[in-house]
Amino acid sequence: MTAMTEFDRVVTSWLDATGPADIHAAAIDAALATARRTHQRRGLRGVLFGGSAWPVHGRRPVFATLPPTVRVVILLALALAALVGALLVGSQLMRPREIGFTGRVAYIRDGNVYLDDPGRSPITLLDDPAVDFTRVTWLEDRQRVAVEGGGVITVIDTLTGERRRAGPAEGPLTWWSGGNSYAYAPSRDGVAPVIEIVDANTGQTREVRPVPPLPTPANLWDLTWSGDGRIFAAFDMASRRFLLIDASTGATTIVAPTDPTSDDAVGGFSWSPDSSRLAFVEGRGGRQAILVADRDGSAVAQVTEFRDDPMGSNDWMNLGGTLRPTWSPDGAWIAFRAAPGLSLVRPDGRDRRDLVATPVGWFAWAADSSGLAFTRISSLDAAAGDLTWIATGTPGSQPQPLGLSGVAALGVVAPPPGGQIPAASPGPTGAPAMATPTPDASAAETVATPRPASPADAAGSWTGLAYTAGTDVCQTAHLLAFATDVPSDLTPCVERALVSPDGQRIATFNHGTLAVSRLGGRARVVFADGENVTWDWVDWSPGGRWLTGRLTRSDVTPPVTSAWVTAADGSASHELPKPHLGTWDLPTWSPDDRRLAIATENNLLVGNGDGSGLHPVGPFPPVGAWSPDGGQFAYLRDGDVWIAGSDGTGARDLTRFEFGGTWQATWSPAGDTLAVIQGNVLWLVKLVGSRSRVGLDPGLSLDTAVMRWSPDGVRMALEAGGAIYLVAADGSSVVRLDGATNPSWSPDSRFLASQGAGPGNTRLAVANADGSGRRPFGPSLVQPGGPLVWVP
Amino acid sequence: VTSGALVERAQQGDRDAYELLARGAARRLFLVASRILRDTDAAEDAVQQTLVAIWRDLPSLRDPDRFEAWTYRLVVRYCRAEGRRNRRMGVTVVDLSETLAAARDEIGAVAMRDQLGRAFDALSHDHRAVVVLHHLVGLPLGEIAEILDIPYGTVGSRLHHAMRAMRASIEAAERTTVRGGQPA
Secondary structure, three states: OOOHHHHHHHHHHHHHHOOOOOOOHHHHHHHHHHHHOOOOOOOEEEOOOOOOOOEEEOOOOHHHHOOHHHHHHHHHHHHHHHHHHHHHHHHHHHOOOOOOOOOEEEEEEOOEEEEEOOOOOOEEEEOOOOOOOOEEEEOOOOOEEEEEEOOEEEEEEOOOOOEEEEEEOOOOEEEOOOOOEEEEOOOOOOOOOOEEEEEOOOOOEEEEOOEOOOOOOOOEEEEEEOOOOOEEEEEEOOOOEEEEEEOOOOEEEEEOOOOOOOOOOEEEEEEOOOOOEEEEEEEEOOEEEEEEEEOOOOOOEEOOOOEEOOOOOOOHHHOOOOOOOEEOOOOOOEEEEEOOEEEEEOOOOOOOEEEEOOOEEEEEEEOOOOEEEEEEOOOOOOOOEEEEEEEOOOOOOOOEEEEEEEEEOOOOEEOOOOOOOOEOOEOOOOOOOEOOOOOOOOOOOOOOOOOOOOHHHHHOOOOEEEEEEEOOOOEEEEEEEOOOOOEEEOOOOEOEEEEOOOOOEEEEEEOOEEEEEEOOOOOEEEEEOOOOEEEEEEEEOOOOOEEEEEEEEOOOOOOEEEEEEEEOOOOOEEEOOOOOOOOOOOOEEOOOOOEEEEEOOOOEEEEEOOOOOOEEEEOOOOEEEEOOOOOEEEEEEOOEEEEEEOOOOOOEEOOOOOOOOEEEEEEOOOOOEEEEEEOOEEEEEEOOOOEEEEOOOOOOOOOOOEEEEOOOOOEEEEEEOOEEEEEEOOOOOEEEEEOEEEEEEOOOOOEEEEEEOEOOEOOEEEEEOOOOOOEEEOOOOOOEOOOOEEEO | OOHHHHHHHHHOOOHHHHHHHHHHHHHHHHHHHHHHHOOHHHHHHHHHHHHHHHHHHHHHOOOHHHHHHHHHHHHHHHHHHHHHHOOOOOOOOOOHHHHHHHHHOOHHHHHHHHHHHHHHHOOOHHHHHHHHHHHHOOOOHHHHHHHHOOOHHHHHHHHHHHHHHHHHHHHHHHHHHHOOOOOO
16 A cells, blocks of 8 residues: 555656646747737635635725734724624624525626625636626526527527527517417517517527517517417507417407506516516506516406505606516515515415515526515616525525625526425434435426335345455455345455346455356356466446456466456357557447457457457547447447447437537446536436436536436435435436445336435345335445345 | 735736746646646646736735736636536546556556546546645645635645545555456
């Protein structure tokens, strides 16, 4: 074992020597030339250390120029004053910290578009000095944002960085919450007003003409699409009528203002999440109120009292600009700007709460309705302000500044996709893991009612679990029988021991000899190559027909290393082609054992499962995984997952991530989906091209993740961070098993075996397939050196 | 003129002061970037962006004495962006000088360097940044935590994870050598 300090020195020495020593002078000159053409950012102050990482406005304070001793005295005085103030205010300032802000915020600042992903550096999504971006909108998948600016709509995938122009935008637009289409009402003189609907994926446009046609001139203002995509609400500025327009037929309903004699206007539309109701602002004689109507414009009810417009105007342009009701995603509340602050009210007008009394600019609900992010502005006409968060679930919650200034055009605040994955209560035996999974609050659906499960249940179908434990020098295969709860040795201590995937045979690699035996049976030598040989990198094929291993013969000079495939019954052996130096990749079999692939320096070789008939299919990197039918293989190239036919034809980039970053992919048993890990994101990617992100715990590292699909394809077990996440095949639900590693599905997909992950808790455990009823059994074990194998 | 004075002058828009600072910082930033990215072209791109950002954002630096640390923060940020943008992620660009140097080494040293390189390549850019700032630049963990704006514990865990992975790789190579095998 290399000593830590010595290894540090080795790494330092290697880092020092491993790369070029200096940058080209031309590169510096080019950068300096660019800098000469660049203006310094004035008026921004960065708080780099000891505080927020976000820039804030202001000039360098005089305070910073004072001598240190003076600064200390001032700080002490300020601290004392703050303490006294806190005591005077009383418990208000001693309130425990509010619910933490965990959202992702897209916003416009200084004309550029940014993404604030808590815990990470802010990301610039769009930065074009020639374009003044005006609005950013999160789309329904909470992953993409749509940005308006320069007369076009740009859709950006905030996870992959993929960016594309979705289509034109002639005026304010409205997104269908499905996120795939948007609409706007272009203002064209002398032409009957129409609504343009743009497919954001294809750029195709279609027109919706109100029926009967609206009189010309007309100008549809504040066009707002319902969440189900079926109705537009709008105000015809010319005729001063409140309209509901069918998005398919154009059939138009005129909704009279509640006071038909009024010349005032209606605007600030906001559809309820289920599209059944519409909130809007009506202005009467210089005063405004929020009302709610059914989706057909009937049953209008007043939600707030009419109040003076704090902007001092009843102009249509201001309607909704002040109050602008916004439904919470759960439909329970309407948030609105009450002069000058921010308030909540129930849709039926009950339970009004004034959250903030100071001027508020933009505001947006968290996707889980847990709170509101808003910009605290200096005056009502200020364009930008300080980003602030307030939890709405607890009356009396206090606003929390998020340390970000100059924010405008705030997008919907979305929690990290998937949010926090719930862990269930401890099992009945006091195991550290869950017994009854609960659904994820934001992304997961309710898990099926847990079936009763215990090791005894598994014992009805299975003898126990086999595994290998030991060191690199000596390994022993063991069987932990469900019936006895006691492990027994299946092999003596050998160089390498592996239980076959079907749990019926054991391969032992020892001193150049490879022997296979049935469990408890007599071993039969299937391969022998002398005494002075060591084995490593050994493996079974998925179906248990073949074995592979790399052996090194040390009785010759220099030592010779070779890799072999051997039939488990000893009927055939084939030496594999020598790969290029440094990439001793093991062969990869198709799940049916019929095809084998191995990468060489210039080619990927594909052949029969026994290692015969290998032929080059092209310059492919090593195969990541074969499709279940062996007809295709997936591989990683340039950070993307590619798939190709088994003959190397039809290669295509399946994931097309802009920034790559993929490092693992696994086929579902049905062969229609690949689970893909891109950085610390898990994707379910369909072969047809669609993909969905699976919500896992925020901050979870997938650096060492392991993925195992259940044989029936209903779920996938992902091990990461000392827990196992059970992910539904469609990504709709996720359940976390705490303190669990090494997932192994029973071949009938009914049970999941795992091993404890905590110190002093390395017992094996069995749970139902949905994660319920997990119970440990057997003694605490030495860390198994291989997979847990179900033994019939 | 002290470095702090140069920074203050550059903050006030003095381009000559900035260029002195930039030329002085370029090499150390390039050493960091080239190790993190393991790609000379990408490293030069990252450093160029960093140098421009230094000029553009210098007025936002509160404490001129933290100029050096601040530039490390910038270069790591641009390395991260460069790494994400560079679709060749995971492909090591072999530097010719390194190859020639390696050819003169003993086979064991080559194997170790090869193993170290591959183990290092397998690390995320965030992990690489911690290793480089600690073991190449020699910064203490607390300062790295400030530079990267991450908790101290996170720096420690990243460093632990990275060094463990690299050490495991070397030990595997050593075992192979002991058994008389060729380097894996």
